[in-house]
Amino acid sequence: MADVPSEAPEHCPGTQSENAGKASACAGCPNQSLCSSGAARQPDPGIALVKERLSLVQNKLLILSGKGGVGKSTVASLLSRCLAANNPDRNVGVLDIDICGPSQPRVLGVLGEQVHQSGSGWSPVYIEDNLSLMSIGFLLSSPSDAVIWRGPKKNGMIRQFLSEVDWGNLDYLILDTPPGTSDEHLSATSYLKGAGITGAIIITTPPQVALLDVRKEIDFCRKVNVPILGVIENMSIFVCPKCKNTAEIFPASTGGARAMSNELNVEFLGSIPLDPLLARCCDEGKNFLTEIPNSPTVSTLNGICKRIVQKCEEEKENCPNNSQ
Numbered sequence: 001m002a003d004v005p006s007e008a009p010e011h012c013p014g015t016q017s018e019n020a021g022k023a024s025a026c027a028g029c030p031n032q033s034l035c036s037s038g039a040a041r042q043p044d045p046g047i048a049l050v051k052e053r054l055s056l057v058q059n060k061l062l063i064l065s066g067k068g069g070v071g072k073s074t075v076a077s078l079l080s081r082c083l084a085a086n087n088p089d090r091n092v093g094v095l096d097i098d099i100c101g102p103s104q105p106r107v108l109g110v111l112g113e114q115v116h117q118s119g120s121g122w123s124p125v126y127i128e129d130n131l132s133l134m135s136i137g138f139l140l141s142s143p144s145d146a147v148i149w150r151g152p153k154k155n156g157m158i159r160q161f162l163s164e165v166d167w168g169n170l171d172y173l174i175l176d177t178p179p180g181t182s183d184e185h186l187s188a189t190s191y192l193k194g195a196g197i198t199g200a201i202i203i204t205t206p207p208q209v210a211l212l213d214v215r216k217e218i219d220f221c222r223k224v225n226v227p228i229l230g231v232i233e234n235m236s237i238f239v240c241p242k243c244k245n246t247a248e249i250f251p252a253s254t255g256g257a258r259a260m261s262n263e264l265n266v267e268f269l270g271s272i273p274l275d276p277l278l279a280r281c282c283d284e285g286k287n288f289l290t291e292i293p294n295s296p297t298v299s300t301l302n303g304i305c306k307r308i309v310q311k312c313e314e315e316k317e318n319c320p321n322n323s324q
């Protein structure tokens with residue numbers, strides 16, 4: 001199932017890397033002679049399997065955040081709901097690859113649902129007619145079960161998620177990833193090499209401490225050749241639902257995400273205001289867009305979604321394989 005044997009040490013450099021079999025972590029690994037011979041560097045058959053499986057998926061989007069606690073999963077769920085709600089003919093799938101902290105089943109209101117397996121693969125769980133979800137959360141016996149897996153096992157799970165879920169025709173597949181740049185990100189970007197990633201959307205909050213980690217995320221995308229669709233600033237301001245006055249929750253000492261995006265030449269997609277009712281909706285698995293439709297957060301999200309759709313079209317037009 002995994003490209004790296006399960007006996008590989010935790011700090012395995014990856015069987016496809018130049019250092020395979022030669023890194024200090026390889027000392028004593030049972031696969032060392034195989035890896036150092038270069039035999040393991042052959043193209044991973046999983047890449048072709050993923051390409052085949054996702055051939056009916058038009059856009060694959062990675063949701064990234066440098067830091068935990070910036071509301072990445074909440075924003076991923078809102079964007080998915082928004083993309084699906086704004087066009088009933090549009091099919092949206094969410095793949096929760098936050099293996100150690102899967103939160104999409106809860107925020108999308110399908111906690112405790114079961115995934116079913118058929119001859120054509122795993123069937124995702126449907127939230128709406130045109131919105132489906134696959135998450136490791138569905139495979140755990142209890143939401144409080146801890147997933148304590150090393151890199152190779154996570155790698156195998158992500159390969160299975162990407163190659164064995166029967167999504168059908170999808171316009172957008174949204175991948176909710178864990179914070180930072182870890183095993184999950186490397187596995188997803190490696191397996192999606194053949195299928196192609198439309199782009200990454202980076203979520204942050206305004207303080208400098210979060211923005212510093214976003215810079216690393218942008219650097220990661222550039223190193224692995226993933227286009228960056230833009231940066232979204234979450235919890236930027238609080239808009240009082242009664243008087244409509246605004247207050248800064250996390251003051252941006254250095255100009256916030258907009259200034260950083262300008263400096264790093266990536267698009268700033270917008271600032272999502274904090275709405276105290278949003279956290280409650282997520283905890284209860286309710287659809288914030290229909291529960292509080294007049295919230296300034298909803299109008300901002302609609303604008304961001306519209307721009308993401310445009311950006312995906314632009315990426316397609318710029319794709320060198322577009323003429324095929």
Ligand code: SF4
Nearest residue numbers: 012021026029032035
């Ligand atoms: S020998 Fe191969 S499998 Fe073992 S740690 Fe090194 S690269 Fe990983």
